[in-house]
Amino acid sequence: MKRLITALGQKAIASMHFFYGYFWFTISFFKGCFNPHIFYPSVQLVFLRQIYFTGVQILPMFSVVAVAIGLALVGGLTQYMVQFGAQDAVGSVLVSITIKHLAPLVTMILLTLRTSTAVTAEISLMKMNREIETIKSLSINPFVYLYIPRIVSGIVCLSALSVIFIYISIIGGYLILSFNLNISFDFLIGTIFDAFTVDTLLAFFIKIALGGYFLMSIPIYTALETGNAVTEIPISLLKGMQRLFYAIIIVELIGTFI
């Protein structure tokens, strides 16, 4: 019993420590956003590179996943709904599932697997090799040069890829199974637009903004906790991914309640 209480206490302290540190990290992020240097070429270059690594290199794999889910969802679901005479509800079901939930969630998971892990490893190594100290010694604010471009690129790429996911899954899914569906493309798009509400858009944008921020900021914050030993890098990676998956669940819950 004593051991259990000690373990719970340790967990609680560690969690409080994380939330406290992460809160100040977030404050520093917003402060850094007003730094004029974020518009200077060196920072722009980091931002563009991160966009390329996060949003462009993933496209082939991402498109395949979007088409596969589109086939199952748009094709399969629409087919069943038409069979049961519920074609009028196709739009609202697709909007609710694809736009509100699946597009941000699938994109977040794919970006977590591909980019967040890479960012954790990169920043951990930089911390361990004292390269962040080098940046500070050159009077460069690491928030402005290293963290803000990565976090902003996370938000930009998550929004762009989620929109691409919606297009590919709906259009791809319909086109591949069009011979089997008894509804026209005009009808499908029309019902989707009819089902669109402000709440859907709001939920989509809140999930994108929060998800994009967590996607990069949690791995960066966790990487900054890395010590000087190489063995601490995989531990940071593990911790960062765990925290990020909790964050994804929170984002999903927020989206559900909007």
Place this chain on the structure above:
Amino acid sequence: MSNYLIYYKDEEKMKGWLDILMKVVKKQRVGLVSSFFPIIGNLSVIENILLPLTYHHKITYHAALDIVQKDMEKFEMLDIMHYRSNQLNDFQKMIVKYLQVKYLRAEWTVFFSPRRMYIAEYEEKFHQFLRCEDLKKSVIIDHENHRHLFNDMQDYTEKDFDTWVTLDLKTSNLK
């Protein structure tokens, strides 16, 4: 010209000085050339050199490249400008760090334990480098055991670290 030599006796003192200089860096431009601050591994040589220039000044990458071109030629680094730090020898790494500091346009250039940055075979090259470079305000901080390496340096006078920080950097001791 204000060029100084500062010697330390023990490592602890040196680390304390490094911490003081890191606090100074936050307030004024002091360029630190030291093995404690390695060049950034995921950037190429040229990107490392251009980093302070393109961060502190709104200057395009190509315009910045034109500015550093002459130095790249002088230090025979044009061929290796796209190399990463793991492809450079110790002396080349030191030159990259020096050029970072030069284009930071720091008031003072501080070579912190230069002997730690390169192996003995580059000793003469380092002295030649110091003789050829037009360093108006520079400081070499090294271990007392390396005093003999700087005996022939006419342009440098020995100074106490605290005096330099207080009088030249015009900063009260930041201990």
